[in-house]
Amino acid sequence: MSATTTKARFERYKNLEFILGALLTGGICLLVVFSDLLFPGGGEKIDLSARLLAPFASMDHPFGTDPLGRDVMARVIAGGKISLQVGLLSVAGAVVIGVSMGLISGYYRGFWDMVVMRFADVQLALPFILLAITFIAIVGGGLTNMIILLIISQWVQYARLVRGSVLALRDREFIQSARAIGVKDINILFRHLLPNLIGPVIVLMTLNVANNILLESSLTFLGLGVDPLTPSWGGILADGRTYLQNAWWVSVFPGLAILVTVLGLNLLGDWLRDSLDPTGRTSR
Amino acid sequence: MARFLINRFLQTIFVIFVVTLVVSFAIRLTGDPALMLAQGAGSVSEDDLARIREGLGLNQPFLIQYADFLRGFFTLDFGRSFLGGTPVSQLIGAALPATVMLAFAVMFVSIAVSIPLGIKAAVSRGKWADQAIRIVSLIGLSFPNFWLAIMLVLLFSITLQWLPPSGMDGFASFLMPAFTMGIILTATNVRLVRTAMLETLQSQYIMVARAKGLSENVVLYKHALRNCAIPLVTYFGLQFGGLLGGIVVIERVFNWPGLGTLAFDAVGARDYPVLQAVITILSMLIVGVNLLVDIVYGLIDPRIRTE
Numbered sequence: 001m002s003a004t005t006t007k008a009r010f011e012r013y014k015n016l017e018f019i020l021g022a023l024l025t026g027g028i029c030l031l032v033v034f035s036d037l038l039f040p041g042g043g044e045k046i047d048l049s050a051r052l053l054a055p056f057a058s059m060d061h062p063f064g065t066d067p068l069g070r071d072v073m074a075r076v077i078a079g080g081k082i083s084l085q086v087g088l089l090s091v092a093g094a095v096v097i098g099v100s101m102g103l104i105s106g107y108y109r110g111f112w113d114m115v116v117m118r119f120a121d122v123q124l125a126l127p128f129i130l131l132a133i134t135f136i137a138i139v140g141g142g143l144t145n146m147i148i149l150l151i152i153s154q155w156v157q158y159a160r161l162v163r164g165s166v167l168a169l170r171d172r173e174f175i176q177s178a179r180a181i182g183v184k185d186i187n188i189l190f191r192h193l194l195p196n197l198i199g200p201v202i203v204l205m206t207l208n209v210a211n212n213i214l215l216e217s218s219l220t221f222l223g224l225g226v227d228p229l230t231p232s233w234g235g236i237l238a239d240g241r242t243y244l245q246n247a248w249w250v251s252v253f254p255g256l257a258i259l260v261t262v263l264g265l266n267l268l269g270d271w272l273r274d275s276l277d278p279t280g281r282t283s284r
Numbered sequence: 285m286a287r288f289l290i291n292r293f294l295q296t297i298f299v300i301f302v303v304t305l306v307v308s309f310a311i312r313l314t315g316d317p318a319l320m321l322a323q324g325a326g327s328v329s330e331d332d333l334a335r336i337r338e339g340l341g342l343n344q345p346f347l348i349q350y351a352d353f354l355r356g357f358f359t360l361d362f363g364r365s366f367l368g369g370t371p372v373s374q375l376i377g378a379a380l381p382a383t384v385m386l387a388f389a390v391m392f393v394s395i396a397v398s399i400p401l402g403i404k405a406a407v408s409r410g411k412w413a414d415q416a417i418r419i420v421s422l423i424g425l426s427f428p429n430f431w432l433a434i435m436l437v438l439l440f441s442i443t444l445q446w447l448p449p450s451g452m453d454g455f456a457s458f459l460m461p462a463f464t465m466g467i468i469l470t471a472t473n474v475r476l477v478r479t480a481m482l483e484t485l486q487s488q489y490i491m492v493a494r495a496k497g498l499s500e501n502v503v504l505y506k507h508a509l510r511n512c513a514i515p516l517v518t519y520f521g522l523q524f525g526g527l528l529g530g531i532v533v534i535e536r537v538f539n540w541p542g543l544g545t546l547a548f549d550a551v552g553a554r555d556y557p558v559l560q561a562v563i564t565i566l567s568m569l570i571v572g573v574n575l576l577v578d579i580v581y582g583l584i585d586p587r588i589r590t591e
Contacts, residue, residue, distance in 0.1 A: 006410035127529030255431030
């Protein structure tokens with residue numbers, strides 16, 4: 001096969017990846033953002049006359065109902081709010097802290113650099129779930145604590161990634177000349193270094209939003225996350241598991257929602273990686 | 285080389301030391317075990333609580349308790365569980381093999397599947413097989429593993445009744461937990477194998493091997509695979525830590541009698557000695573495997589040592 005057709009096929013594949021990723025992620029986001037308009041009351045209305053309806057048994061409840069007669073579709077879509085909030089806010093927090101730390105320790109080296117990197121070593125030796133169990137046992141569950149936990153456990157990834165790039169860039173001519181003409185350190189860090197290393201950071205962010213949605217739902221599933229009374233994907237799943245034998249649909253649909261959202265973000269992340277991070281520093 | 289080894293070794297000791305210190309300190313913030321123990325007993329006076337604490341050694345200052353833990357650690361004596369007084373080493377001795385066996389089963393499944401798939405993807409780079417493998421591995425990466433576990437139970441235990449839904453009892457009970465963890469790990473590994481193979485396949489000795497007229501399988505599996513084995517072993521080793529963390533969740537879903545289940549029960553009861561021991565042992569496993577990987581890599585590739 002000639003090189004051009006392989007290349008053209010790869011381009012077509014990348015386009016497909018982008019379109020699919022954007023459709024899945026965009027679709028879920030739109031549904032979740034407008035869930036209050038689509039389903040006033042968020043599916044919390046209890047209707048004992050419509051208990052345990054199978055999917056499509058009634059057109060009012062396309063995904064069926066749970067043992068309290070609540071609409072599974074409305075609850076799943078409302079539950080997406082928790083997941084998207086946790087995913088976006090935790091990544092935003094981790095990026096701000098991690099990128100600043102990485103810039104500072106990579107640029108100034110020295111003592112501070114050593115402290116940050118040894119701290120990273122210790123953190124990488126602790127399995128996330130055990131860190132989470134202990135942390136939640138101390139401060140309790142809930143949305144805010146969950147976001148804080150994810151920030152604490154993930155800023156290190158950004159710090160390491162950024163530090164590595166800064167080490168490669170700090171002695172390049174354009175940084176040296178900026179320093180020579182007296183540009184302030186803060187401007188060198190944020191206006192000269194940051195734009196040159198932001199590509200891999202954005203890729204890692206996309207993948208981590210996906211990853212954190214998975215982590216949040218598994219912690220909530222285990223009873224360590226957000227309040228079980230608030231609808232969330234992990235919470236509905238944990239609930240549905242207790243009557244798996246009679247009503248499979250209560251467990252199936254929240255899981256599908258997680259799968260579709262995470263897949264959409266992973267497709268976008270993969271597409272972004274080929275465009276923004278050709279050296280593959282964020283490969284996993 | 286000796287300096288590299290000593291450095292790495294000291295670093296590892298330091299990390300383990302800090303981990304144990306942080307863990308012992310943090311656990312003591314989670315709540316009072318005396319209260320948990322007294323809960324079933326109806327009305328308890330402050331004196332009773334103080335006596336329970338004294339019995340558990342919790343009236344000592346933190347540093348003394350920590351020193352005790354460290355002393356016990358070197359003699360493999362982690363004290364006794366607050367619940368029932370079973371020696372912690374005995375509990376760990378029962379749970380550790382279950383977790384490690386599951387981890388190895390997962391590793392084995394994942395490596396056995398991802399090597400042929402990764403090679404296939406690399407050989408047919410850019411063709412439909414490569415893209416299909418890539419999409420499928422992305423889907424695999426996106427599965428919430430606890431959900432996959434539930435779906436497998438629904439299909440194989442409830443509907444078809446082929447496999448036991450929980451517990452560790454014989455070969456059949458390994459299938460669902462190992463598959464659940466394996467599918468996600470495999471998705472990652474296929475990509476690693478593909479990348480490593482792509483680099484190797486471009487080297488001249490592969491051209492020579494092909495020019496000699498060797499069969500394609502001999503070229504791929506004997507010449508190419510052996511040469512990219514080193515980076516692959518490193519990646520697989522580094523994954524071990526993440527794998528152990530993930531197994532904790534899966535143990536919970538399948539009621540697997542391993543370290544994860546032990547840790548969950550311990551945190552509920554504020555059973556400090558058990559929790560402390562579980563976290564320390566898991567961290568040591570992770571750091572130990574990383575050290576081993578580094579040493580092996582350093583022995584094979586001299587460039588690493590000077591870094």
